[in-house]
Amino acid sequence: MNTYDWIVVGSGLTGAAVSYELVKAGFSVLLLDRSSDPDSATRYSYGGIAYWSGSTDLTRQLCQEGIETHRSLSAELEQDTQFRETNLLLTVEPDRDPEQIAARYAQVAIPPTVLSPAAAHDLEPMLDQQAIAGVLQFPHGHVSPEAMVAAYIQAFTKRGGTSQISPVTGLLTSQGRVTGVVTPTESFYGDRVLVCAGGMSRSLLASIGLSVRLYFTQAELIETVAIDPCLQSVIMPAETKRFEMEAAAGQAETDKLWDAPGHEVHPPILDPGAVQLRDGRIRMGQWSRTLTDPTPAIDATASEQAIRLNVGQILPGLKDVPGEWHQCLVSFSGDRLPLIGAISGLEGIHLFSGFSNPFAILPPLAKRFAQAATGQPDSVIAQLSPLRFAVPTS
Structure with a gap:
C-alpha cells in the first residue's frame, strides 16, 4: 500500500500548480481528478492575467509576483503556456x-x-x-488555460509526481484526522489531503462534517x-x-x-x-x-x-x-480572496480554492503554500487561512 505525503484532489489550475510546487519542494504527491478533460472552471476560463488589479498591499504583492512568474513559467516548466x-x-x-x-x-x-x-x-x-x-x-x-495546466502536470510527473484519473467519492478519517481518499475502485492513503476541487470542494468537505465559507x-x-x-x-x-x-x-x-x-x-x-x-x-x-x-x-x-x-x-x-x-x-x-490552508475540525485536511483572480495570483500562492508545507512560515499564506471566517453554527 502506497502512502503519499500529499494527496491533491482536483487537477485544474489550482491542483496542477500546487502539486508541481509540492513535488518540487521534495514531497511525494498523488494528484487525482475525475477526468482528463473535465468541464471545469479552468477548462472554460478566459485565461486572463489581471496583474494590474491589486488594490491592497497583499493583492498588489501577489499580482506582481504573479506576472513575474508567468514571464518565465514556460521556460521553467519546459512547455509553452502560450503566455x-x-x-x-x-x-x-x-x-x-x-x-x-x-x-x-x-x-x-x-x-x-x-x-x-x-x-x-x-x-x-x-x-x-x-x-x-x-x-x-x-x-x-x-495564457491558454489548457496549455498551462498541461505544462504544470507534465513538469509534475517529470519530477516524480503521480497523476491518476479517478474520481474522489469520499474522504477517509481515523482518530480525528483525514488519512486518505476513496475512489470507486480503491482507496489512497496520505499524510495530508489537499482539496482543490473548485465548486465541488464544499460538498466533499461536508461529507465528513466540515463546513467552510x-x-x-x-x-x-x-x-x-x-x-x-x-x-x-x-x-x-x-x-x-x-x-x-x-x-x-x-x-x-x-x-x-x-x-x-x-x-x-x-x-x-x-x-x-x-x-x-x-x-x-x-x-x-x-x-x-x-x-x-x-x-x-x-x-x-x-x-x-x-x-x-x-x-x-x-x-x-x-x-x-x-x-x-x-x-x-x-x-x-465571501471576500474575493482564496481559502488556503488547514481546516478546523480534523487534522490532515487542507483547502486550496476560491480564487476570484486565479491566473494572476495562483502561481505565486502555490509556490508559497509548498514552502510553508516544508515548515517555513509564510505571512501571506497565513492571511488566507480558511480560519479567518467564522462559520455560522445555526
Missing part, C-alpha cells in the same frame, strides 16, 4: 460616463487609460463604436470553432456585476442555504465579454448563477441566445460565429 502580453478593454455602456467609472479603479496598482470610442476601435476594430461610451484600457496578460457560481459561456484571428484584445464590461453578486451570495447570513439544493441565492447576472485563444477559438460569455444545486437544469438555448445578443451588441462580428454553450462551476469566497 502573451495584451490589452484588456473594459467597455462602458453608452449612457455611462467613462471618467466616473474609471475613478472607481483609482486604487488598483495600474489605473486605467480612458479611451474614446474611436480610439478603442483603432485598438480593437471588432468593437462597435456606437455601442460604447468608451473603454478603460489596462495592460493584461493571457466556500461557494460557487454556475458559469455559462460559448466556445466557438477556431476562426482566423480577429480579436486583438480581451474584452469585458467596465461595470462587472459578478463580484457584487459573489459578495452578496457569500455572506454569513446565506451560508446555510448552500447546504441544500434548490436555492437561488442571488438573481443571475450576465457580464458580456470575449477572448480569442491562440488556436483561434473564441470564448464569450458569461452568465453567472448562484444556484445551490451543482448540476441544475438550465435552458441552454435561452442562455446561449442571451449571450450572443449581449456580446453581439458590442462585438457584432461575433454574434453568429458557430460554437457550443458550456457550463461549469466557479468557486468563490
Whole structure:
C-alpha cells in the first residue's frame, strides 16, 4: 500500500500548480481528478492575467509576483503556456460616463487609460463604436488555460509526481484526522489531503462534517470553432456585476442555504465579454448563477441566445460565429480572496480554492503554500487561512 505525503484532489489550475510546487519542494504527491478533460472552471476560463488589479498591499504583492512568474513559467516548466502580453478593454455602456467609472479603479496598482470610442476601435476594430461610451484600457496578460495546466502536470510527473484519473467519492478519517481518499475502485492513503476541487470542494468537505465559507457560481459561456484571428484584445464590461453578486451570495447570513439544493441565492447576472485563444477559438460569455444545486437544469438555448445578443451588441462580428454553450462551476469566497490552508475540525485536511483572480495570483500562492508545507512560515499564506471566517453554527 502506497502512502503519499500529499494527496491533491482536483487537477485544474489550482491542483496542477500546487502539486508541481509540492513535488518540487521534495514531497511525494498523488494528484487525482475525475477526468482528463473535465468541464471545469479552468477548462472554460478566459485565461486572463489581471496583474494590474491589486488594490491592497497583499493583492498588489501577489499580482506582481504573479506576472513575474508567468514571464518565465514556460521556460521553467519546459512547455509553452502560450503566455502573451495584451490589452484588456473594459467597455462602458453608452449612457455611462467613462471618467466616473474609471475613478472607481483609482486604487488598483495600474489605473486605467480612458479611451474614446474611436480610439478603442483603432485598438480593437471588432468593437462597435456606437455601442460604447468608451473603454478603460489596462495592460493584461493571457495564457491558454489548457496549455498551462498541461505544462504544470507534465513538469509534475517529470519530477516524480503521480497523476491518476479517478474520481474522489469520499474522504477517509481515523482518530480525528483525514488519512486518505476513496475512489470507486480503491482507496489512497496520505499524510495530508489537499482539496482543490473548485465548486465541488464544499460538498466533499461536508461529507465528513466540515463546513467552510466556500461557494460557487454556475458559469455559462460559448466556445466557438477556431476562426482566423480577429480579436486583438480581451474584452469585458467596465461595470462587472459578478463580484457584487459573489459578495452578496457569500455572506454569513446565506451560508446555510448552500447546504441544500434548490436555492437561488442571488438573481443571475450576465457580464458580456470575449477572448480569442491562440488556436483561434473564441470564448464569450458569461452568465453567472448562484444556484445551490451543482448540476441544475438550465435552458441552454435561452442562455446561449442571451449571450450572443449581449456580446453581439458590442462585438457584432461575433454574434453568429458557430460554437457550443458550456457550463461549469466557479468557486468563490465571501471576500474575493482564496481559502488556503488547514481546516478546523480534523487534522490532515487542507483547502486550496476560491480564487476570484486565479491566473494572476495562483502561481505565486502555490509556490508559497509548498514552502510553508516544508515548515517555513509564510505571512501571506497565513492571511488566507480558511480560519479567518467564522462559520455560522445555526
